[in-house]
Amino acid sequence: MENSELLRVEHISKSFPGVKVLNDINIDFRKGEVHAILGENGAGKSTLMNILFGYYRAEEGSLIWEGKKVSLHSPLEAQHIGISMIHQENSLVPYLSVMDNIYLGHYPKNGAFIDKRKLRENAVDLLRELEVPDIGPDTPVEKLSVAQKQLVEIVKALSLKPKLLMMDEPTAALTAKETHTLMNIIGKLRREGTAIVYVSHRMEEVFEVADKITVLRDGVMIKTVDKTDIDIDEAVRLMVGRDLENQMSSMEKRDPASISSEVILEVRGLSRKNKFEDISFAARKGEILGFGGLVGAGRSELMESIFGFDKIDSGEVLIKGRVVQIKSPYDAARYKLALVPEERKVKGLFPDLSVGDNINIASYKKLKKGKLIDKKLETEAAQRYVEKLNIKTTNTRKRIGDLSGGNQQKAVLSRWLQTEPEILILDEPTHGIDVGAKAEIYGIIRDLADQGITILLISSELPELLMLSDRIVVMSMGKISGIVEPQDYSEENIMMHATGQKKSNLSERLKK
Amino acid sequence: MWNFTTGADAAPKSIKKTNKKTFNELGILIVLAALCVFIGLFNPVFFTATNAINVLRQISVMGIIAVGEAFVIITSGIDLSVGSFISLGGVSCAALIVAGVNPWLGLVLALALGAGLGFASGLCVVKLKLNPFITTLAMLNIVKGISYLISGGLPIDFDNPVAVLGGTVGPIPVPVILMFIIIVIGHIVLTKTEFGRNIFAVGGNEKAAKLSGIRVDRVKFAVYAITGVLAAFAGIITAGNLNSADTAAGSGMELDVIAASVIGGCSLSGGQGSIVGVLIGAGILGVIRNGFVLLMVSNYWQMITIGLVIIAACAFDMFRRSKQ
């Protein structure tokens, strides 16, 4: 493994109007090395990478690429010298096909024209390399699930065969299987001498893959260390600037008996063509019902259908024992349902509205005096969540599009928490959220359940699912493949169901 | 347990910023002021009360409709049909009154017609999922055709009590008073009511709005219907002003109204805009037009100037915002 320097970042600083986001950053990126950058939401990780990618320009500092000073004015220039990036926010073109997206900006050409055959062949090869042959090269990207889009992003970044590959939370939307594949690919790239910058809020992952770790806090570089010289607790301490008791592990399983037996939500034989089939389950008052499954298992589609955002072909939904017709999210809200959608940017965020409006938009009924919205109530409500979830923003009037990804997610989550629902559906609620805030959110979820709110929790992060759920429904290919009780909890067990293997198989294996 | 420093000191800051918000329209206000000074320098008549009243009266129709148009634009729609609704409002009200209907009932019926046809645009946009541009372009033709069918192309006498809406109270034209009332109501609706927030939400991200429990369909129906009513109302005012309802009235007004909204800061991609801005936008257009007459700008240069001023106003505003 040659460990020569590829890119040196010297004294980089960057401000956005009103905020200094990066302050005097100095890092070396070396060939064949995986360099993880850790930091809380809003610490400046994405900003730093965007500077290295030529998308933003730093006010101060310089970049030394293979010993020569370079200045990058655009992503195009970065790509020319061999830098490629997997973006935190999905940055694909929805109406274009998968292969077009992969080769956008660097099409294989045949004279003046695009070489369509080569384009398809190359795309298929790359998809196969990433073990995602199920994504058709001609499919328009808008038809893919979030996880599939994330995979396409990865393939796209790889297609450039970069010398420096930056990954901004590449696994946030991925389940264990795809994450594992990605780890293998990173291993291969490292052996081939590619330098990798890796950002993730999943600590275990970071500690599995990284060689070096740099910690950022509020735009300031705290430390760069070899992975072997640091452990998770220490890293988290550096990130948040103080000791943080590990709330996750300390969170105790609830006693199943303590949960009421009153069924609040029941679903009977729900089907939607090509999405899910014959889904039946019941959730009790105050229960946290987890939903596990692989990418494309149909969990999101199921929840959105229950919520009235999509149609249901057959089956019925009962709330407190009564059959209800939920034709739109408005109806759902009247039955005190709330859904935090998985694709923040597409289905959750109002990018041009303020942080406050984003938090309050579903709750204005509560923030009125007479017919008019009360400014004070409104500001207070938003402020409460900004503080509660530690949303990093200068004020609640700030345009939410200017917040970091994790902070946006927190605001979107706040919106639905504020509606005080009786049934709360959470679809990947901690997508992109840092460790500290995650613990806080886990606490909130548990609190809500303790208050008697029924929670349906979709998560692709198995530890999260196992820790929070009172029971776990596992879906596979649009069907329920099993409901796992706490006594059977294990990552392996969930995965067995998720891949559609029979219970009998599983028990046989367990016997062995 | 947790120490939320960021959150804690965010509170006072946010209040400061909130107060700043009123100056969002500062950029175009500066443009408007600059235009006024420029024209006034060359022709002091500009600053006379009579002329100021003239300008206000001239923008009153534009200003009234622009409130509805702003609503539509903020939901990320567009209404190209308002010009023909002006014609329809005047002509249908006049025809009803000539046919012996009580004038005020005629007014109400004409407004209802405007609302209904506006609603029809909304229906196409919502139910048929058609693009608002093409829907309202089609509606422009349909409504114009209806006006012609009603009037037979001839102006209809508008000498009735309703004509008072186009008259004056002392030196102040009634249309100006009506414009200010509508602007104030529009501003309150947009900034202080749930409906107003929903308008922004629908334009900001329709899917997210729907998932947040907002009845997106109703919001859209409402904004097109409101625009229909306001445009029909503006048409009745125009007819009252001339004592005659002209089928040709209002033609081309849609572009002025949209330009006023956009100069005033409404984003055509939705989710952004303000009624105060729209009023200033209408003011800029009104002052330019008035200025041409006052300064006797040669007709060819008029067009070039108006184009350049529109670009300059928007560019200046953009520049100022980016410096914020």
Next chain:
Amino acid sequence: MWNFTTGADAAPKSIKKTNKKTFNELGILIVLAALCVFIGLFNPVFFTATNAINVLRQISVMGIIAVGEAFVIITSGIDLSVGSFISLGGVSCAALIVAGVNPWLGLVLALALGAGLGFASGLCVVKLKLNPFITTLAMLNIVKGISYLISGGLPIDFDNPVAVLGGTVGPIPVPVILMFIIIVIGHIVLTKTEFGRNIFAVGGNEKAAKLSGIRVDRVKFAVYAITGVLAAFAGIITAGNLNSADTAAGSGMELDVIAASVIGGCSLSGGQGSIVGVLIGAGILGVIRNGFVLLMVSNYWQMITIGLVIIAACAFDMFRRSKQ
């Protein structure tokens, strides 16, 4: 190891979809065919070769410009100024030739002027970050003013070799031939070249396009400049056809061109559209207009009908797509 059934059958599905893609324009093609049959039933003259050629000639200007407009719309822009570029193209070319410039050089210079002013729109959109709607609305006025300055408002004689572009080859009008050539080139550029793909990318997700290393600015400059050139060219063809360059030529054409593009499946929010669709869209408008004259539809009903047909065409297309 893992069994991805959902994914597995997604692949063949997607491949099927691709093959179907050529029929994306089927919906509006059906509308066009239905219109033709309807008109032909009531007046068999519609199906004569003469009339067919007439219709083609009538849509040729619209069709030529719509290629550029489609490019602009697919980048999620809009160009409202094409009408005035038509006037500018004819008038500037005519004025140069009258002033003694070699006719073909005059043609080239007029096209260059169109390119330059189109580029100026692009500049405002890209560098000043202005909204394309308002930019090109302003440009409409500016360019119209320039045409007036050149012509003094009066038509200029266009009796020169360049007029052959508006003539006929045997029974076939040259503008029709030119339209088909431009349509074919436009189609190839849009579907087979990297530039074409970049147009879709810029309109589909500008940020993603930029991050993919596409020079978004250049793409935008290019589409506005291309539209400027095509509109100026169409103006020269018109002048050639009429043997006279009229400053009023092309006024209002922008709405037709945009309507043709949208009926033809270009999404005004960008990222979607095709040149074949645009041609069919232009065909629908041309056939309706021709039909009015053949069927002697009363003027009032004309407006209503044209509105309804536009809505019906779009709705039918929408419906068919949603069934896919």
Next chain:
Amino acid sequence: GCAQQAPAASEEPSQSAEASESAAPEESTGAEASAGAADAGSYEWKQVGEVENVKIVEQEPEKPLRFAFLGFQNNPFWNLVQDGVAEATEFLAGHNVTIDNINLGENIDATVINNGLEAAVAQQYDGIVTTPFVTGVENYIDAAVDAGIPVVTLYGESEKPSKRFVFIGQDNKEAGQTVAEAMDEALGGEQGAKFAIITASFTMENLEIKRNTVKDYLESKGYVSVGDFEANDSADQTYTLTKDILTANPDVKAIYCVAGGPYGAPKAIADAGKTGEVFVIGHDETAENLGYVRTGEMTVIGQNPTGVSFDGFMYLYNKVVAGQDPEEAVLASHSMIIDKDNVNELFPE
């Protein structure tokens, strides 16, 4: 359909005198408006339905004939035009002629007219009457004539030659001159007195000739123009512009509206409390305008659009049935001033 078989106007211009009590040609043509009325080939002011200027030949067509009228509809002027077409349709129905009244819409544009001409040729009409106004239609008129279809043009056409066999319409220079003289009288010869012109659009050749004729004449007399403005045929815009003009130039003495909706001007003058202080002259005897004429707030220059369209068809009938051409290929529909003094005789309420 009470049109009589009167001799051609050009032969006996005063023929109509006894035919109508309301239209008093002697008095009306007594104004300076009809200064050129005595010229051969000139075209008299007549009320359609009572008298027409041209006699149709005493010959019936061999087969049923189809004529097409290609007109527009963008302001009340066209309703006067349509009255004449309707009269002609009714009248010629008795001579085995059907008239197809094709409306080209609102946008008076060479391309639109050409498209209409092409369609009419494709349908093999026996004759076409159209209202070109703009230039650029000549090739298409020629194509129609070459296809064996005679064409009549009305109201306005460009100065470029075409193969139409007759044009009937206002002589723009003469109309302008008439207006200019009326304004001159109103301005009273006072040096430096101010006037303004509001036109529909600076691109309409026929309007531009009128505007320039008036402007040149008045300026040559020492009056001062305070500007030329476009009102797009809109009464509302005319109103607004008039108010601005009055504010900017309180001493303006006369306004000429070369546009549709001129009645916006007297209304604005009234609202500014200046009735009687400003002379307004505009085109066409529409009902709205006549209302202001009756109260003396406005003067109108008329060109008898109804009579012109009626007679267009008579000339076409003669041409198609008997191959008879009018004496002159250009017939002027003389302009005449309608003011408070003669309006009630010409147009009784």
